[in-house]
Structure formats: C-alpha cells, structure tokens
Amino acid sequence: MYSKRVTKSARSRTNLSKHSSMGTLHVVGAVALATTLGLAPLPAANAASAPVLGEAEVTAQTNPDSESIELSERANRKISGKLPNGDNFKLPPVGQAPFPTSANSPGLPGSQAASNVVEPAPPYVPQTSCDPGEKKGIKAFKALVMSTYPAGRDWGSSRNCTDDGTSEHLEGRAWDWNVDVNNPTQFTQAGQLLGWLTADGGANAKRLGIMYIGYNYRIWGAYRASEGWRALSNSNPHTDHVHFSFTWNGARKKTSFWTGKVKSNDYGPCRIYQGQPAPLRAGKNSSPCPPAAQLPNAWGSAGLLWRGSTGSLVATAQSKLGATQSGTFDASTAKAAAAFQHRAGIPATGAVDAATWFALGMGEPVSKVKRSLKKGKRGKDVKRLQRALRMNKKKRDGRYRKSTVRAVKSWKRANGLRPNGRASKSFQRSLGL
Ligand SMILES: [Zn+2]
Numbered sequence: 001m002y003s004k005r006v007t008k009s010a011r012s013r014t015n016l017s018k019h020s021s022m023g024t025l026h027v028v029g030a031v032a033l034a035t036t037l038g039l040a041p042l043p044a045a046n047a048a049s050a051p052v053l054g055e056a057e058v059t060a061q062t063n064p065d066s067e068s069i070e071l072s073e074r075a076n077r078k079i080s081g082k083l084p085n086g087d088n089f090k091l092p093p094v095g096q097a098p099f100p101t102s103a104n105s106p107g108l109p110g111s112q113a114a115s116n117v118v119e120p121a122p123p124y125v126p127q128t129s130c131d132p133g134e135k136k137g138i139k140a141f142k143a144l145v146m147s148t149y150p151a152g153r154d155w156g157s158s159r160n161c162t163d164d165g166t167s168e169h170l171e172g173r174a175w176d177w178n179v180d181v182n183n184p185t186q187f188t189q190a191g192q193l194l195g196w197l198t199a200d201g202g203a204n205a206k207r208l209g210i211m212y213i214g215y216n217y218r219i220w221g222a223y224r225a226s227e228g229w230r231a232l233s234n235s236n237p238h239t240d241h242v243h244f245s246f247t248w249n250g251a252r253k254k255t256s257f258w259t260g261k262v263k264s265n266d267y268g269p270c271r272i273y274q275g276q277p278a279p280l281r282a283g284k285n286s287s288p289c290p291p292a293a294q295l296p297n298a299w300g301s302a303g304l305l306w307r308g309s310t311g312s313l314v315a316t317a318q319s320k321l322g323a324t325q326s327g328t329f330d331a332s333t334a335k336a337a338a339a340f341q342h343r344a345g346i347p348a349t350g351a352v353d354a355a356t357w358f359a360l361g362m363g364e365p366v367s368k369v370k371r372s373l374k375k376g377k378r379g380k381d382v383k384r385l386q387r388a389l390r391m392n393k394k395k396r397d398g399r400y401r402k403s404t405v406r407a408v409k410s411w412k413r414a415n416g417l418r419p420n421g422r423a424s425k426s427f428q429r430s431l432g433l
Contacts, residue, residue, distance in 0.1 A: 080216055080239055081181035084188060089181065091217060095228040097195065098216035099181075105192035108144045111207060113256035119206040120262075122247045123288065124223050127171040128271045128278035130161035130306045130351050133331070134172045137246060137253035141208060142175055149189040153178040155241055160308025161277070161351070167243065168211075170307075171268075173251030177242045181216050190215065190242055201225050207257040209250015214243040248281075272347060272415065273432075276354060277306065279347045280338060282416035296432025299354045302363055305329055306351035313362075317352045320360045341417075346430035348416040355430035369433050373423040375400050381433075385423055388431040 081089030083100060091098055134157040142154060155176035159169035168174035179190035194213060197205040202225040205213070212221040217237045218229035232238060248266035249255050256262050269278035270289035273296075278289075305314055309329040318325045323336035334350040341348040346355040357363050373382060383398040389407040405421030411431075413419040 078217070080237075081187050082184050084184040089187070094218070094231050097191070097198070098218040098229055099191035099194060100188060101195045102188070102192050105196045106148060107196040107204065108141075108148055108193075108208075108257075110144065111204075111257045112260035113207045114260065117207075117256050117260065117262060118203045119209070119249075119256060121202075121206065121223050121225060122209070122211055122249075123265060123267070124211065124221065125247065125265075125268050126166045127168045127173070127268075128289070129171055129269045129280055129349065130277045130334070131171045131280050132158040132161065132169065132307055134158045135246075135251035135253075137209060137249075137251045137255070137258070138173060138175050140253055140258070141244070141246075141250075142177075145177060145193060149193050151179065151183070151185045151189045161306040162308035168245040171251070173246045173248065175244045175246075177244065178240065179242055180240045182239075194220075194242065198225070198228075204257070207255055209247040209255040209257075211245045211247045211250070213245075214238045215241075248284075269416070270414075273354070276304070277349045277351045279416035280350050282348075293432075295354060298368065298429070298432050299358065302354035302357040304351065304353055304357075306353075307331070307334055317360060317362065320362070345412070345417060345420075345422070345424045345427035355426070358429055359426040369425050369428045372425050373400055373428070375402075375405055375421065381428075384433055385428060385431070388428075388433055 078091045079088045080091050081099070083089055089100065138157045142157070146152070146154060155178045157169065157175045158172050159167070161170050163170065169176075177190075179186040181187050181190075194215065197208070197210060197213070198220055202210075202220070202222050205220075205222050205225075210222060212219060212223075214220075214232055214234070215238050217232055217239070219232040219234075220229050221227075224230065247255075248268045249263050252266075253259075254263050254266075264286060267285045267288050269281050269285065271278040271292040274292045274294055276292075276295065303313060305317055307329055310327055312327065314329050314333070315325045315327045317329075318327075318333055318336075321333065321336040321340050323333045326333075329352075337352055337356060338348045338350040340360070341350075341356060344356075344359045346359055347353075349356070352360065352362075368381070368384070370381065373385060377400040378398055380398060382400045382404065383396055385400075386396040386398075386404060386407070389404075389411055391403065391407050395403045395407075400423075408421050408423055408427075409419040
C-alpha cells in the first residue's frame, strides 16, 4: 500500500524530516545506541512510509517556546492552501483554524453519545511500545471519514518501528489522511471534518478519542483544546495530509462515540528502560507511567532489532527464536520474540531488545547472575534482586520469602508476563543484574 505513496511530496517530506530537531526521541535514541555500538545501522525509514508528526509534542515538552514562536511568526506571513474560488488561503494567526471553516459540515454519522455525554480532556500519552498493527478504532474512524468526505485518500496507520518520530503510528493508533491544502476540494473537506471535530472545545474529537491533530503548520491537542491550533514545531508542515493520533481508548473503539459511555483514561504500556520499547499492551493501565530507568551497565552493549529491522543479525535472531529466517523483522518474528520472552520470563516487548539479546546468547552480558532464584533461597543475590525490584528497604533481607515472591509476581504482571514467583537467570538479567 505504501509503494503507491511515493509521491513528490512524500519524498520531500522525508528530506525535511532529516532536519528534524527532535533528537531526543526514544526511537532515535535506540537507533543511536545500536549505531554507537558498532552495529549495522538500522534501515532508514522507507520514503513512502515516513512517519511524521507528534513528534512535535515531544519537542514542545522538552524544548520551550522559542522554536514555536519563531515558527509562528514565519507562518503568519504565509500563504498555504487554495480555495475553491481560486483564491489563496492565508494562514490565520496561531490559535485559529488553519483551514477554511464552514458552518454546514455534516460531521461523522452514527455517534452513540448523548448530547450531554463527552469525555474529559485526555492526557497526552505518547507511544512507548512497538505494536504497529492497526487498531480497530482507527479502522472504524477511517471508514467513516472516507465515506463521509470522499475527496481524501488513506495514507495508512501502521508503520515500521524503525521509522523515527513519536507519532503513535508505531502503536497503530494514528492515521494519516491525504488531503492536500493545494487541492481545493480536499482542503474544503478537511476543513469540514476538522471544524466539526474541534468545535465546542473539541467535543467530537474527545468522543472519538482523538488525542491530537496536525495539519497545515498547526497542531490541535484535546489536552490543550483551549489554546486552539498551536504552532506545529515539526520540520514537516503537514500540508499534504492530516495526522490523527488517538488515545488508547479511542484506538480500541472504547469511547462514547462508539459505546455511548465514558471510560476512564488508559495510559498504555510503560517503558522500563530508556531507549527500549515498553512491553506490549497486556491490559488497561489506569495510572501515568513512572520515569523509565537508565539501561543497566551490566548489559554492556546490546543491539535493538524490531519490526522493520533487516540484515544478518535479524536472520541470526530469527534462527535462535525458531522463526522463519527471512532477514526481515516482520509480524511473525515479533510473535516468536514475544513467545520466547514469555518463556524466558523477560519483558514481552516483541522486539529483540537488550534483555532478549542476552537471553538469546547474542552477546555476553557483564552480569553477576550465577543461578536462578526461587522461594527458600538466600544470599547476596537475593538481596540484589530485592533491590532491583524496588522492594521496601526493610524487606531487603536476602531471604526469598513470601514478600519477594509477591514482588516478582507483581513486576511480571505489570510487564505483560505470566505472573509466577520465580526469578530465572534471564529474568534477573532483564532487571539489569
Ligand atoms: Zn502521521
């Protein structure tokens, strides 16, 4: 599907994204890790499926306003878009809609939400895991948009995890809608849909679980709806497509538009280590993720292979995982990796991350782990395990008793693993021991 997308604009988009200022993203960090360790660089994003946005949200968090202000001043002088009468569209100031607004948009049909039912503003929850399969809420939203506003085209939802950017595409909870600002029909229909979504504090966007929208030099976030269309501090101005990112509830079709009911927030899977993917979603997470820990020194150097990685290391990993040796990390490799991780008792990320790298024997960990541990064992290594599990200091007594069993189980449950109370060698290494 993506090969059809190799257009002039898609190519220039990729070129632009090379100048992205978002060097602090986790995905980039992971690739940089692999590169500094002398591994074959992971493949660059396919030009046709280059991700894009959200991207901006991370910058906005780590990098204060200066960039946004500069961009907004430049954008204020900008003509961007063509209207049906042949006139140019001049971008209004930041805060206002970057598209022609129309009072008579039909909006999307079929909402189950009563007029007084609407979700509160969702938190910003960026992607953390490598889980690109298109989620069913995206599929349903896309079908409704395409049938109601037929001028645009589907630019897809799912992306390889080797693509850079925090766009939620890598979790299958984003969608790119190809509506070019220089195509008057597409531009008008984009305005109709986006106007309907963002009216009344974004009530319809919230009912659909839309987290943020990027279009025509601007970004609108349901979590910052009162600010309207803010400057998009992304190297890609998003003039040829709208980017939609969804909350987990929206992606899973669990919002009031679909069900008539308001569900509480789902914060998604939490990253355990910086630069490493989070475990695949194993269930609802009702609280915000704590900060991720630094990658333990005990691991020394390890690579990161995941959906979209190619090359001989992938083939090696595939043979160790018992997966088809194609040299391309695809969905079936991810499934084999997750199954192996479950057996080994390490975080089930579906990627060959640092813990898996060593568990597969693809590198020598600088590890103190000598034996597997279970109830009844005692020693310094039990104490180290208790510390790594962040058990209460008073309980770190070097004895593997009920409290340690409980701590191991709850750690495993939180990381998408079968919650038994044993600590295998690979499990201990996955804690950086
Ligand atoms: Zn996108």
